[in-house]
Amino acid sequence: MNIAVCVKQVPDTEARIKIGEDKKSIDESEINFILNPYDELAVEEALKLKEAHESDVTIISLGPDRITSSMRSALAMGATKAIHIKIDSTPVDPMITATALAQVLKEGNYDVILLGKQAIDDDNAQIGPILSELLDIPAINVITKLDIQGDVVIAERQIEGGVEKTEAKLPVILTTQRGLNEPRYASLKGIMAAKKIQIEEKNISLTDNKIEIVEINNPPQKPEGKIVGEGAEAVPELIRLLKEEAKVIS
Amino acid sequence: MSSILVFAEQRNGEIKKIAFENITIAKKIATELGANVVAVLIGNSVSGLSGELEKYGAEKVVVYQDAKLENYSSEGYAKLMAEAINDYQAGIVIMGATAMGKDLAPRVAAKVNGAVATDVVSVEVDGEELRIVRPMYAGKVRTTVKLTSAIKILTIRPNIYLPEENSVSASVEEKTADIGDFKAIVKEIIAGAKDKLDVTEADIIISGGRGMKGPENYHLIESLAKKLGAATGASRAAVDAGWRPYDEQVGQTGKTVSPSLYIAVGISGAIQHLAGMSSSKYIVAINKDPDAPIFKVADYGIVGDLFEVVPKMTEAL
Ligand SMILES: Cc1cc2nc3c(=O)[nH]c(=O)nc-3n(C[C@H](O)[C@H](O)[C@H](O)COP(=O)(O)OP(=O)(O)OC[C@H]3O[C@@H](n4cnc5c(N)ncnc54)[C@H](O)[C@@H]3O)c2cc1C
Ligand SMILES: Nc1ncnc2c1ncn2[C@@H]1O[C@H](COP(=O)(O)O)[C@@H](O)[C@H]1O
Numbered sequence: 001m002n003i004a005v006c007v008k009q010v011p012d013t014e015a016r017i018k019i020g021e022d023k024k025s026i027d028e029s030e031i032n033f034i035l036n037p038y039d040e041l042a043v044e045e046a047l048k049l050k051e052a053h054e055s056d057v058t059i060i061s062l063g064p065d066r067i068t069s070s071m072r073s074a075l076a077m078g079a080t081k082a083i084h085i086k087i088d089s090t091p092v093d094p095m096i097t098a099t100a101l102a103q104v105l106k107e108g109n110y111d112v113i114l115l116g117k118q119a120i121d122d123d124n125a126q127i128g129p130i131l132s133e134l135l136d137i138p139a140i141n142v143i144t145k146l147d148i149q150g151d152v153v154i155a156e157r158q159i160e161g162g163v164e165k166t167e168a169k170l171p172v173i174l175t176t177q178r179g180l181n182e183p184r185y186a187s188l189k190g191i192m193a194a195k196k197i198q199i200e201e202k203n204i205s206l207t208d209n210k211i212e213i214v215e216i217n218n219p220p221q222k223p224e225g226k227i228v229g230e231g232a233e234a235v236p237e238l239i240r241l242l243k244e245e246a247k248v249i250s
Numbered sequence: 251m252s253s254i255l256v257f258a259e260q261r262n263g264e265i266k267k268i269a270f271e272n273i274t275i276a277k278k279i280a281t282e283l284g285a286n287v288v289a290v291l292i293g294n295s296v297s298g299l300s301g302e303l304e305k306y307g308a309e310k311v312v313v314y315q316d317a318k319l320e321n322y323s324s325e326g327y328a329k330l331m332a333e334a335i336n337d338y339q340a341g342i343v344i345m346g347a348t349a350m351g352k353d354l355a356p357r358v359a360a361k362v363n364g365a366v367a368t369d370v371v372s373v374e375v376d377g378e379e380l381r382i383v384r385p386m387y388a389g390k391v392r393t394t395v396k397l398t399s400a401i402k403i404l405t406i407r408p409n410i411y412l413p414e415e416n417s418v419s420a421s422v423e424e425k426t427a428d429i430g431d432f433k434a435i436v437k438e439i440i441a442g443a444k445d446k447l448d449v450t451e452a453d454i455i456i457s458g459g460r461g462m463k464g465p466e467n468y469h470l471i472e473s474l475a476k477k478l479g480a481a482t483g484a485s486r487a488a489v490d491a492g493w494r495p496y497d498e499q500v501g502q503t504g505k506t507v508s509p510s511l512y513i514a515v516g517i518s519g520a521i522q523h524l525a526g527m528s529s530s531k532y533i534v535a536i537n538k539d540p541d542a543p544i545f546k547v548a549d550y551g552i553v554g555d556l557f558e559v560v561p562k563m564t565e566a567l
Pocket of ligand 2: 006007008036038039042060061062063090094097101114115116117118119120122123124125126127128
């Protein structure tokens with residue numbers, strides 16, 4: 001089995017997002033970058049498959065030079081190869097990213113392509129479904145359970161109020177949701193081994209951009225709230241406010 | 251005349267509220283741009299549902315039916331949406347930012363060389379263009395984007411726009427769904443607890459955090475939720491502890507929600523939690539620590555022991 005995991009480097013979840021002076025970008029100067037949390041799930045799932053089926057796990061990531069630190073994190077968890085698609089800055093339009101990834105993925109002949117369900121910076125949740133179309137490979141997205149027997153893939157995906165059990169044949173694209181697994185921590189041995197792995201670099205010409213950022217703003221500030229009171233005595237007043245002032249309950 | 255296509259999401263023969271919300275939005279945009287609104291209904295034996303779409307102002311309802319479309323199929327649905335886009339010369343396509351819409355939209359975009367703005371919270375006509383606003387970084391910022399593709403696809407976050415009735419008499423066109431075989435097939439839908447409302451669809455959410463002390467106390471949250479017709483949510487701490495299922499987690503690595511009312515019980519208000527719920531219209535916080543950050547985003551707060559406050563609320567309603 002040959003496995004690829006597409007990963008993205010993103011600001012850590014604690015990061016305060018400072019809007020750049022041009023109001024069209026994010027000021028990255030004080031940001032600590034991490035491996036996208038959903039992509040950790042994808043790496044973990046790949047490693048579980050690797051342990052069951054003896055396979056290579058190739059990490060593929062598109063972005064500027066800084067992203068190699070997150071690629072190393074994925075290698076330290078146990079991935080075996082890495083391909084860095086080098087560009088100056090991450091595209092706004094996910095179609096560009098997906099098209100570039102598709103080109104690299106085609107060359108690798110992978111049986112299983114894993115991604116996160118969403119990158120927690122742009123929150124697009126688009127790359128998995130687009131890749132399915134571009135590569136003409138079935139995709140099961142937002143999965144919380146996976147079972148592969150021979151070339152039959154059965155995965156459960158979260159929908160509103162339930163779970164869709166979906167079946168497909170290899171090769172397959174899977175995007176991960178929390179609940180699928182608990183990502184392992186890299187061991188010291190893993191970290192040392194990762195340092196020795198050569199990250200392959202690729203240059204790819206990108207397709208046209210179809211999404212323009214007009215401006216980035218802070219979310220509207222809510223007016224200062226009020227403490228209605230202390231303890232159970234405050235409940236009647238809270239309910240009155242919800243009914244009469246906010247009018248959200250009747 | 252060009253048209254605005256609305257994907258009329260249905261499951262089990264029931265049209266989702268988001269479809270009506272989206273027809274309402276489409277109608278507004280269509281009036282300003284001089285376009286018409288076409289609803290696309292896909293499923294098995296669904297043509298009977300077209301009347302409901304008319305009620306909100308769809309001028310045309312296109313119905314694709316086939317036994318193979320009983321359950322959602324990303325491949326089948328995407329093919330038909332692309333066909334409808336082509337047949338009705340749609341420049342704008344609107345879907346819900348739901349499990350189905352999020353899965354479908356990017357795929358359709360890849361087929362028609364379009365672009366997608368996901369999880370949109372505001373869309374307005376600005377001259378000939380659309381001004382589209384969507385949160386990024388789980389709501390820490392809001393980005394205004396412009397789609398420059400000929401076909402612009404939007405998934406709209408549920409509960410942002412209220413559906414408005416606007417009855418017209420629609421023409422219904424039943425089409426044969428020529429879809430071929432699918433590579434990925436939904437075999438089964440395992441329903442969650444029968445009448446459990448998903449946090450992303452709920453108008454009121456009551457979430458419990460680590461302050462709940464243990465899974466045995468969540469009946470307090472559930473009773474209050476029942477009284478209010480609310481969905482139950484949780485912080486990641488409660489989910490990680492195994493007290494609550496993953497699908498209830500609200501926050502940056504859980505679900506992003508915008509209900510009319512969000513009640514946070516025993517939740518401190520970590521930045522990752524706030525990211526997922528701070529765009530709620532009204533926020534109530536119940537926490538014994540007056541310095542808990544959740545009070546900074548709450549419209550109304552009660553400082554106190556949740557084990558006294560929550561039962562009192564349930565009793566008072
Ligand atoms: C990568 C990453 C992603 C994350 N994603 C998310 C996410 O999506 N969603 C999320 O929620 N978190 C997320 N977190 C976790 C987040 O940082 C916090 O740890 C978590 O939100 C804390 O949950 P909590 O508020 O329930 O618990 P705590 O922070 O422990 O707060 C418990 C609160 O309960 C109050 N309390 C205790 N007893 C009582 C009582 N008897 N009556 C009233 N109040 C009481 C306390 O005063 C306290 O404020 C993420 C963290 C990381 C690192
Ligand atoms: N620049 C990138 N390089 C590699 N993989 C990516 C990149 N951007 C996104 N992905 C993958 O696509 C998933 C969904 O991302 P998005 O559609 O941007 O929310 C992520 O979880 C990653 O697995």
